[in-house]
Amino acid sequence: MNSFDPSIVKVRSAHFIDGTYRDGLPGLEVVRPSDGQYYAPLPIADVALVDEAVENAWQAFCRSDWATRPPRERTRVLRRWADLIEADAATLAPLEAIGSTRPHKDVLAWDIPYVAEVLRFFAELADKHGGQVAATQHDRLGMQIAEPYGVVGAIAPWNFPLSMANWKVAPALAAGNAVVLKPSELTPFSILRYAELAVQAGLPPGIFNVVQGDGRLTGDALCRHPRIGKVTFTGSTGTGASIMSTCAKFGPKPVTLELGGKSPQLVFADVPDLRKTALSVAMGITGNAGQVCVSGSRLIIERSILEPFVECLQGYFRELRPGHTWSAETSLSPIISRQQGERIDGIVQRARQAGAEVLEGGGPIDGLGGAYYQPTLLSVADSRNPAVLEEVFGPVLTIQTFDDEQQALQLAEHPTYGLAAGVHTADLNRALRLVRSLEVGTVWVNRYGRSNDHVLPTGGYKRSGIGKDLGSEAFEANLRHKSVLIDIG
Numbered sequence: 428m429n430s431f432d433p434s435i436v437k438v439r440s441a442h443f444i445d446g447t448y449r450d451g452l453p454g455l456e457v458v459r460p461s462d463g464q465y466y467a468p469l470p471i472a473d474v475a476l477v478d479e480a481v482e483n484a485w486q487a488f489c490r491s492d493w494a495t496r497p498p499r500e501r502t503r504v505l506r507r508w509a510d511l512i513e514a515d516a517a518t519l520a521p522l523e524a525i526g527s528t529r530p531h532k533d534v535l536a537w538d539i540p541y542v543a544e545v546l547r548f549f550a551e552l553a554d555k556h557g558g559q560v561a562a563t564q565h566d567r568l569g570m571q572i573a574e575p576y577g578v579v580g581a582i583a584p585w586n587f588p589l590s591m592a593n594w595k596v597a598p599a600l601a602a603g604n605a606v607v608l609k610p611s612e613l614t615p616f617s618i619l620r621y622a623e624l625a626v627q628a629g630l631p632p633g634i635f636n637v638v639q640g641d642g643r644l645t646g647d648a649l650c651r652h653p654r655i656g657k658v659t660f661t662g663s664t665g666t667g668a669s670i671m672s673t674c675a676k677f678g679p680k681p682v683t684l685e686l687g688g689k690s691p692q693l694v695f696a697d698v699p700d701l702r703k704t705a706l707s708v709a710m711g712i713t714g715n716a717g718q719v720c721v722s723g724s725r726l727i728i729e730r731s732i733l734e735p736f737v738e739c740l741q742g743y744f745r746e747l748r749p750g751h752t753w754s755a756e757t758s759l760s761p762i763i764s765r766q767q768g769e770r771i772d773g774i775v776q777r778a779r780q781a782g783a784e785v786l787e788g789g790g791p792i793d794g795l796g797g798a799y800y801q802p803t804l805l806s807v808a809d810s811r812n813p814a815v816l817e818e819v820f821g822p823v824l825t826i827q828t829f830d831d832e833q834q835a836l837q838l839a840e841h842p843t844y845g846l847a848a849g850v851h852t853a854d855l856n857r858a859l860r861l862v863r864s865l866e867v868g869t870v871w872v873n874r875y876g877r878s879n880d881h882v883l884p885t886g887g888y889k890r891s892g893i894g895k896d897l898g899s900e901a902f903e904a905n906l907r908h909k910s911v912l913i914d915i916g
């Protein structure tokens with residue numbers, strides 16, 4: 428049974444500048460991940476169009492009162508926007524599902540409510556951070572005044588198109604900035620409706636513009652533009668490093684980078700409910716078919732419970748049903764593209780050649796049109812194995828065993844990544860020791876994955892990123908501070 432008919436979903440292939448759709452010459456063909464079918468052309472913004480979009484945003488920032496209006500007025504606009512997003516679910520959810528890896532039922536149940544609540548969270552920060560008075564001698568008044576950067580350049584990934592774009596856009600707008608966003612060229616269309624709803628909510632035209640295109644041309648032009656005061660990006664570590672280099676060369680300008688991960692899940696023998704823990708581990712690697720930056724892709728488990736735990740994982744993996752994102756029965760998402768599916772399988776095959784043992788899965792799923800991959804368990808003895816070292820970004824879980832806590836910690840440390848980790852144990856003292864010892868930006872204890880506690884920031888250590896998304900930290904990162912000293916003697 429289908430949740431909707433993909434053949435009747437109409438997309439607008441355009442940019443969004445100054446509050447209106449802007450057509451462009453088609454440059455790319457966009458395909459549906461679910462069945463590999465072409466469904467829309469995508470215009471590519473060249474340097475001239477990026478310049479126009481950024482200049483338009485700058486003029487809107489200068490001429491409108493978005494940055495200077497009372498903060499509660501900004502709050503009201505953003506809250507209206509959140510309300511419109513929820514009310515528009517019947518239009519927005521099929522747009523998100525048809526072009527991405529997100530099943531329609533999950534978009535309705537999770538993505539759209541999550542986007543609306545994140546918007547409301549940042550809306551409520553608009554009047555709560557404004558600078559501070561400094562401690563100076565009695566005849567002087569020292570202040571730090573918080574001000575927006577002007578125009579923020581945002582580059583969003585394809586794995587959660589609306590949610591990840593919203594992480595970038597919401598705090599920047601709440602802080603009074605204008606934003607020019609480049610969505611992924613693989614998932615470009617739902618964000619246009621999101622931007623249209625912002626104008627309907629009362630956001631001044633030009634304060635939020637969307638330019639379509641690839642990273643090589645459009646993204647690079649956005650990062651280089653002299654009017655861009657800050658860049659925020661979610662994606663691969665390699666692309667993040669390139670963006671940071673460009674921002675240093677053509678700025679310098681600050682960046683927020685949420686990058687790759689290879690996150691461990693440490694499971695100790697004292698977990699009170701082995702099946703519940705196994706389900707948490709399984710969901711941590713199969714959610715969105717493992718196409719999540721924080722996927723718990725490395726199971727590090729106490730040797731004494733390995734066999735029953737693996738049996739539980741195999742049972743959960745076998746219950747998953749791959750399918751199109753518009754099918755109500757789908758519980759395993761497609762891979763974003765055939766190219767990415769081939770990359771995942773390439774890593775798995777190299778891992779096998781290097782000694783990994785396949786306990787479950789280990790290959791593509793055929794017959795559905797798009798790229799799908801079997802939920803895969805790999806038993807690995809060598810931490811130098813490609814499946815342990817490389818970010819697979821697919822439903823592939825490596826398994827390593829330990830006999831004591833110190834060995835578990837040694838296996839958990841990764842030479843490159845430090846995005847997140849999970850710790851599963853009934854021993855609170857052990858959990859707190861590991862929380863302090865793990866070199867990662869987020870640790871979940873007896874769970875794996877984010878909740879709706881938007882107050883908790885997310886971001887990585889090592890090459891997993893710089894800066895934070897979510898939380899008050901994300902809001903403050905969209906403000907710069909001006910020092911003022913006044914003689915009053």
